[in-house]
Amino acid sequence: MPIDLSVRDVSKRFGSFTAVDHVSFEVETGKFFSILGPSGCGKTTLLRMIAGFYDFSSGSIAIRGQDMAGVEANKRPVKLVFQHLALFPMMDVKENIAFGLRRRGERGVAVRRKVDDILDRVGLPGFGDKKINQLSGGQMQRVAIARCLVLEPVVLLLDEPLGALDLKLREHMKVELKKLQTEVGTTFVYITHDQSEAMVMSDYVAVMNRGHFEQLDTPQNLYSNPATSFVAQFVGENNKIAGKLDRDGSGHFFITLEGGMRLLVAKPATLQAGESVEVFVRPEAMSINPGPTPEGMNKVTVVVKAVLFDGGNSRLLCVIEGSSKELLVRLPQAVPYEVKAHDRICVVWDPARAVCFRSAGVKTYDEL
């Protein structure tokens, strides 16, 4: 596969602050690539450097093999869908879409045909004469994308374009965007702080934190094999259990909770006994009251504090008995479960399905 976008060792400093710190990645033609990170992680800065709005302090960016150093923003074969879309309110829909074509010197019937084609493609046939302020949020979204796609860019950059939409429409647009991308086959580079957007749409996701990539992988791998403590916390829901790594007589590693309860840990090669670690267990990795448990599983008695009903994603908020550690446990969907607050239940998980990292002290914003 040819490479459409190649970013090599790019850094950007604002004074003494390093916004983007030696980032390298490549995006193959036709892929949907997402950069996922919390606000302030440098993802927008990175995108703006690709679009040509910022110079970079070091490194190089190439688009389809052509180095972008010194190429003005208006000469680059990348188009950007802005966070707040930036549709031109002084023009109607068709003029917005034709804007880029006219700047390339295209005139007359050809322009009109291209505009109509792309409007059909994004599902807005006949919308050419509408004013921008007559459009709904989802329609504006599509016009913004159409305005870029009509120019057949090598790479389409999208800067959290779904952020301003309400939840239902956002869910809908996620699927629409993915469908559109598969149809047109343009390379998409999408930045977002919403892990579900990144996971649903992308072929590859780079998780970004404090200016560098923590992990670049497929969504499946990010979820099941996070490379760092940050990724484990940021991507999907996870129970974080901190403790000191210890080793018992038979060579099994474990951590001790307050109250003396031991949890078995599958030790990664790089860690030694005695180090402080963080163990992450997914809510769905735990089973509730499974009956007899084989040797080598973690079995914990918990008290249900609350049932967090959310349809297919319902969970139990539990506290490990004899400690203050909270656990989120997913309610199995196959069989209806009768669980109430204050119930004592038994939760079991396989240590191999948990991941363990050296304590990094990073906190995601949803953690107090």
Next chain:
Amino acid sequence: MMNSRKRKIGWGFVIFFTPVFLWLALLFVLPHLELLRLSFLGTDYYGKSGVTLENYAAFFKEPAYWMTCARTAVYSIIVTLIILMIALPMAFYITKVVGLRVRGLLTLMIVVPFWVSVLIRVYGWMIILRESGIINRVLIGLGIWKTPLEMLYNDASLMVGLVHTNLLFMLVPIIGVMDSLDNSLIEAGSNLGAGKLMIWWKIIIPHCMTGIMSGSIIVFMLVTGSYITPALMGGKNSQWFTQQIYNQFIIAFNWNQGAAFGFLLLAISSLIVWVALRITGQKLGEVVK
């Protein structure tokens, strides 16, 4: 209860509205009505006074009158355009390029000179430009010129003075509208392949059109009606129409003729503003908002 409440609002309205009403009625409407009446009165050859159109006809019969007026109109348009050309990049620099602190400083630097009266500012220019002025002194001192050059009392010096004394009234409304322009629209223009000129032409100027028009109307009206600057900085050949009006009232003591000239100037400048609004597709109601 209801009644007294109603009456209260009525009194408040009366109290606040009376000064405005008196202001407009006594200082604006009544004098203009009187001038309008005067402009249609005249004394014939035999000293008999009566209603006549002669005052207006004189304007068209005597080339010195209508040519001065045409000159005033054309020069006012040129001055307005020059001010616009200067104000647009200045407003852009102040609102989009510099940070907040520099912005405050720059705005202050623009406003402060306007605390000084027009007369003083015009004298300032005269000190700079005149035969024994600063520029001539420096250039002769440096040996660049042998003899002093008179830079005052011509069309160019007149323009310099008018541009400088009226710049603020264009800048303030344009800064206002340019501030509300979302920076990402400019970036979007660039991203879609537009160069700087096209971004100005297609995005910035259309966005700023209301501010541009309200600034232009204010500046144009101020320039056509200005008296001191043309009188002091313009030459014998760059007479302003306001000077004709002044001459009729004060020197010739022909109030009827002066009033007619006043209304002609008002009509012509209103016509020009109307045409400009039509050309740019703006509505007066939106522009003055």
